[in-house]
Amino acid sequence: MEIDSNTAKRKRKINKTLLGLCLAIFAAIILYPIYITLVVSFDDTIRFTIPNPPPFFPKKATTIFYEMVLVNIPFFRYYINTMLITVAVLILKLAMCVLAAYALSKGKFKLKGLYFTLIVATMMIPFQAILLPLYLMFNQLRMLDSWLPVIIMSTISPITVFLLKQYMDELPYTLREAAIIDGAGDFRICWQIYIPLCGPVIATVVILTMIGEWNNYLWPYIVINRNELYNIPVGLAKFSFDKAVIISPRSAAALLGSVPMIIAFLFFQKYIVQSIAATGIKA
Amino acid sequence: MRRTDIKLKKWDIKQEIKWFLFMLPIMLTMAVFIYYPFLQDVFKSFFYIPEVNELHMSNFVGLNNYVQVFKDPRFLHALYITFILMLMSLVFIPIGFIIAFMINNVSNKKLQAVFRISFFFPYVIPYVAIILIFQVFLQQSGGVLNTWLSVISGHDVAIGWLGDPRFARIGVSIILNYSKLPYGIIICLAGLQAIPNEIYESADIDGANVFQKLLRITVPNMRGIFTFLFISQVIFGFQRITDLIINGLGHPTGAPAGSLQSIMMLIFELSFFRTVSVAPNYGYVYAMNIVLAGIILLVTICNIKATKVTK
Numbered sequence: 397m398e399i400d401s402n403t404a405k406r407k408r409k410i411n412k413t414l415l416g417l418c419l420a421i422f423a424a425i426i427l428y429p430i431y432i433t434l435v436v437s438f439d440d441t442i443r444f445t446i447p448n449p450p451p452f453f454p455k456k457a458t459t460i461f462y463e464m465v466l467v468n469i470p471f472f473r474y475y476i477n478t479m480l481i482t483v484a485v486l487i488l489k490l491a492m493c494v495l496a497a498y499a500l501s502k503g504k505f506k507l508k509g510l511y512f513t514l515i516v517a518t519m520m521i522p523f524q525a526i527l528l529p530l531y532l533m534f535n536q537l538r539m540l541d542s543w544l545p546v547i548i549m550s551t552i553s554p555i556t557v558f559l560l561k562q563y564m565d566e567l568p569y570t571l572r573e574a575a576i577i578d579g580a581g582d583f584r585i586c587w588q589i590y591i592p593l594c595g596p597v598i599a600t601v602v603i604l605t606m607i608g609e610w611n612n613y614l615w616p617y618i619v620i621n622r623n624e625l626y627n628i629p630v631g632l633a634k635f636s637f638d639k640a641v642i643i644s645p646r647s648a649a650a651l652l653g654s655v656p657m658i659i660a661f662l663f664f665q666k667y668i669v670q671s672i673a674a675t676g677i678k679a
Numbered sequence: 680m681r682r683t684d685i686k687l688k689k690w691d692i693k694q695e696i697k698w699f700l701f702m703l704p705i706m707l708t709m710a711v712f713i714y715y716p717f718l719q720d721v722f723k724s725f726f727y728i729p730e731v732n733e734l735h736m737s738n739f740v741g742l743n744n745y746v747q748v749f750k751d752p753r754f755l756h757a758l759y760i761t762f763i764l765m766l767m768s769l770v771f772i773p774i775g776f777i778i779a780f781m782i783n784n785v786s787n788k789k790l791q792a793v794f795r796i797s798f799f800f801p802y803v804i805p806y807v808a809i810i811l812i813f814q815v816f817l818q819q820s821g822g823v824l825n826t827w828l829s830v831i832s833g834h835d836v837a838i839g840w841l842g843d844p845r846f847a848r849i850g851v852s853i854i855l856n857y858s859k860l861p862y863g864i865i866i867c868l869a870g871l872q873a874i875p876n877e878i879y880e881s882a883d884i885d886g887a888n889v890f891q892k893l894l895r896i897t898v899p900n901m902r903g904i905f906t907f908l909f910i911s912q913v914i915f916g917f918q919r920i921t922d923l924i925i926n927g928l929g930h931p932t933g934a935p936a937g938s939l940q941s942i943m944m945l946i947f948e949l950s951f952f953r954t955v956s957v958a959p960n961y962g963y964v965y966a967m968n969i970v971l972a973g974i975i976l977l978v979t980i981c982n983i984k985a986t987k988v989t990k
Contacts (some may be wrong), residue, residue, distance in 0.1 A: 401848075401852055412786065415784060415785060416790065418781065419778070419782065419785070422778055422781075422798075423797040423798060426797070426798060426800075426801060426857075426860070427800065427801075427815060429816045429823070430801065430812060430859070432816065432823050433812045433815060433816070436815060444820075444821065446815075446818075446821050446823055447821075447826075447829055448821075448826045449822050449826065449827075450826055456921045491704070492705045495705070496701065496702055496704075496706075498701065499698045499701035503694075503698045504694070505691070505694050505695050506690060506695060506699040507695060507698070511702050511706065514706065514709065515709070520860075520972075520979060521714075522914075522917075522918055522972055522975050524918045524920070524943055524946070524971065524974040525717070525969070525975075526713070526716040526968065527946070527950060527970065528720075528946075528950040528951075528953075528961075528964060528965070529716035529717075529719040529720055529723075529965075531715045532731060532732075533712075533715075546710060549712065551708065552708055552709060552713060557705065561837075582697065582701070586701075607803070610805045611806045611807075613806070613807055613925075614921055615921060617924075618951065628805060628807075629806070630901065632807045632808060632811060633807050636814065636925070637928045637929050639923055643815045643818065646811055647815055650808040651808070653811075654803070654804045657804065657805060658804070660803070661800065661803040665796055665799070668799075668802075669799055669865055672865050672866075673865050674869075
């Protein structure tokens, strides 16, 4: 009996080690493309091709390729642009969606169902199917070649309304009743009582918006034609179309474009993972 | 409780106006920037429109544009390419599930967290940066993948993963699945952790082995997650364009040699990259938009029906 349980124990230990080993190998495969890009971007000896076998460390370390990228394209400008767009989108999106979510969650009125249906229905209209009419409309409004179309289209986010409404549904209704007795209006109740309690869900919205804006390529590519207005995705892609035949600056540019997100990830990875798992949406 | 019900049956105009003001900002933006363009799509798809803003009531052609769309060999070919690419973009779901299953079985919590972070890490790299990284990784001469394949096989491998029309669909699918894998793992992990432990414990008492537990308990319980990933991937497949257009250096012709011209790429070309010789009238483009929206709506409805059945 005792020998039996001993062998079982050993078997379980071997299984555990095997499992860990397999996962470590998979993880290495997943991270390898990013790692090799890092190596290439720092290796002075690599220009057009990667030597056989691919190096694991730069043979002769240099930062010249990063300098090349920063001199050739206004990278910091792209950072600032992307961040400004993100902030503008966040402020407008939250302002609009909070009001709607509060009304849908705590308000009592007859047209609630209609509003809700109309918001759900926008999710059925794929953004890709209205590109042409949208473009023509913004053209008529003379808003092309600015951030306005990008910001406006990113602001419309039915998912944000649902997330906020869902969270507010859990908050007690008695808060509103008490505030009304104290003479507060619904607008004040919404902003001063319910919003401060919505911290976690607002954090989720912030994270999703950030990821969304750092991946926003198609629409900015259509409406923005001026180099100094590009966001990171469009600027990166444009750089790869125009200049980067040599693979080292291309690698450097790819990594430079990712730096802010990687930093954000290092600090907030727990929240980011939770947000993604909770909503299942890449905004 | 009952009082509020009775109250709601009457119209309280003051209340309606107040709450309407709360809904106004979002409703207005949605109306102007989603509904209005979509209605334009619908309306203009019934007309023959030779130039962008030349809409004459006398050019009403009924459903003719739609007939043209479904007769157009380019559209049908794009549909075919879209389906092929979509099928190949599903690979990350089983892989993500297997990895999530393995991570979930790591008993050491710290080690589990380390694995979770390293598998999730590529998710935060912007998609365009991932494409750039893989353009280096999948390069034809002197790309990392070809070099390793040469080392393993002993022959000189020089496959144009992104430049050769025979392989480009595989190449872009590698990139897409790579970028989606972290997402798949996170979603599957969340699903796995939602399965109550008691089920496994009772299976242990019944003497079930690992594979029996996997097939009889885990997979059936994950069906909802799989459906969700599958459906969202199908919908994404019809809208997919970013990686394909970057692979074509910003042009929607589906380079190399049109092998990547999916439906969205075709719509994009006919909308913004028109060459006079091949471009049909604008009404045709609007009709194509509606067909795309219709397909996606159909998938969504099927999804709602399917989830209702399984529940």
